[in-house]
Amino acid sequence: MQVSHSKEIANFHIVGINYKKTDAAIRGLYAINPAQYQQLLEHARTVQLDDLFVLSTCNRTEIYGFAAHPGQLMELLCRESNGDSTQLAALAYVKSGEEAIKHLYQVGTGLDSQILGDYEIIGQIRNAAKFSKSAQCLGSFLERLVNSVLQVSKLIKTETGLSKGTVSVAFATVRMLERICPDIKNKKVVLFGIGKIGRNTCKNMIEYLGVKEITLINRTMQVAADFAGQHGLQYAPYENMVSEMQAADVILVASNAPQPTVLAEYFEQSSPKLIIDLSIPFNVETSVGDLPHISLVNVDELSKVQDETLQNRLGEVPKAIAIIEEHMTEFLYWYKMRKHAVVLKAVKDKLHEIHMREILQQKNGNSYKMEDIEMVSSRIIQKMINLMAGKVRKETDKSDQYIAMINDIFETGVNQD
Known part of the structure; x- marks a missing residue:
């Protein structure tokens, strides 16, 4: 097509x-x-x-x-x-x-x-x-x-x-854990997936909640091993994922699989757990949340975690909008002038063509300095172009009309569509 x-x-x-x-x-x-x-x-x-x-x-x-x-x-x-x-x-x-x-x-x-x-x-x-x-x-x-x-x-x-202030999905996770699991320091935590969200969430848990007993699991074990070494954490091979999760109190899933990899059957006989799915699409089977001893939270629910930081940010919105409007106006002006520049270049070429033709027609065997004539005529052409461009810049509301008129008068052949 x-x-x-x-x-x-x-x-x-x-x-x-x-x-x-x-x-x-x-x-x-x-x-x-x-x-x-x-x-x-x-x-x-x-x-x-x-x-x-x-x-x-x-x-x-x-x-x-x-x-x-x-x-x-x-x-x-x-x-x-x-x-x-x-x-x-x-x-x-x-x-x-x-x-x-x-x-x-x-x-x-x-x-x-x-x-x-x-x-x-x-x-x-x-x-x-x-x-x-x-x-x-x-x-x-x-x-x-x-x-x-x-x-x-x-x-x-x-x-x-x-x-300003630390508010993100990773931080919202920490705030939720702080609220619904106040003794998180004494819980065994498993983090499955050591991508950007997983790493940020883990760092926030360490920094803000003082959690140390975190076991990292990743499909590429070396990634988990490296991150664990940097932060004094434990790690386990991907093949041990089910047993590690069954032994955990809190499970964070930040993997990037195209379909769920954490299934309800893993927890049918397990102890009570809190599972937080940070993945899009979901990597925890939705039926996990139907198990009576499992609490399942996903990214949409995390967004409901409110913080006074957000209220402070609301007061900054008008300032942000003003900055956007200023720079958007500049961008639109650039776009408009880019179109106009094509026409002005064609007009300049047209004027050069005219002045060279006139010089040749008026020569008629007379003696004169070609350099002098070309210098004067080139200055005239540039002044005309500058005048046109200045008018277009000054009269922004009529600039399209002016450019279209100039384009038509000089028959530049430029298509403005």
């Missing part, structure tokens, strides 16, 4: 689902892993969609890019994920043009995060865009926009209190 679309802002869309309308189980269906992301980008190029990227986290999956209509981006997402196009159409939010641009700023600065001010998302945006660029699917528009969002995120982090 071949598609055609212009790179006008009206054709820039975002299609996504997040924690606001969907639970973790549904979001897991649309999660995109690196292999799927690579395949999605390869297919995108075959249908002439070459300026896009996909953001897939535990709280959202979003695809940003240029297309004739948002449905084309939906098709890409469903083609590579485990989700259904009919379900996605019913659950997804779609934003286009400036609203899509604003949404990326809000996501990148933590204003749209499940935990307000969560700045870890900006690193995920950076990596998603970098991945797309490496596959030659990130155009100049999106690269410039992502760079602007990265800059704004940094400004908001340093100039406001939106991200």
Whole structure:
């Protein structure tokens, strides 16, 4: 299927689902892993969609890019994920043009995060865009926009209190443990999965709760061994996972398997346990929560853990929005002037053509210094271009009209669509 679309802002869309309308189980269906992301980008190029990227986290999956209509981006997402196009159409939010641009700023600065001010998302945006660029699917528009969002995120982090205080999924886990398991220091804890979330949660447990009896399990045992050595913890081979979990009081699951690996049958005859599933998609079988002696908590429930830090952050939102608006205006101005620059360059070339033609016509065998004439005429041309560009910059509301008129008058042949 071949598609055609212009790179006008009206054709820039975002299609996504997040924690606001969907639970973790549904979001897991649309999660995109690196292999799927690579395949999605390869297919995108075959249908002439070459300026896009996909953001897939535990709280959202979003695809940003240029297309004739948002449905084309939906098709890409469903083609590579485990989700259904009919379900996605019913659950997804779609934003286009400036609203899509604003949404990326809000996501990148933590204003749209499940935990307000969560700045870890900006690193995920950076990596998603970098991945797309490496596959030659990130155009100049999106690269410039992502760079602007990265800059704004940094400004908001340093100039406001939106991200002050430690609030994240990992920290929310610690706060929940503090509340529902006050004697956690005396409990045997197993952490399955030593990825970023697992490591952060473990560090927070050590720092804030003083927990020392933590056994680490990872599919690659050396990863668990290295982390255990750095923090004075224990580790066990993956093959011992079931027995270690059966002996534990608290189990944290932060693995990244495509389907549940922690099953209800492991705990049918076990002692009471608290199990916290930090994975997306869920890596703990949902029926585990049906066992009367097991308490199961997932990432959606963790988001309900409130902290006074969040209340303080709410007061910083207006400052963050003001910074976003300022830099979004600058980005839109860059976009508009980039279009205008093409026309102005063509006008300049046209004027050079005119002045050279006039010089040749007026020569008529007379003696004169060619350098003098060319110097004067070149200055005149540049002054004319500067006047036009200055007028366009000054009259921003009429700039499109002025550029279109200049384009038409000089018959540059530039298509502005």
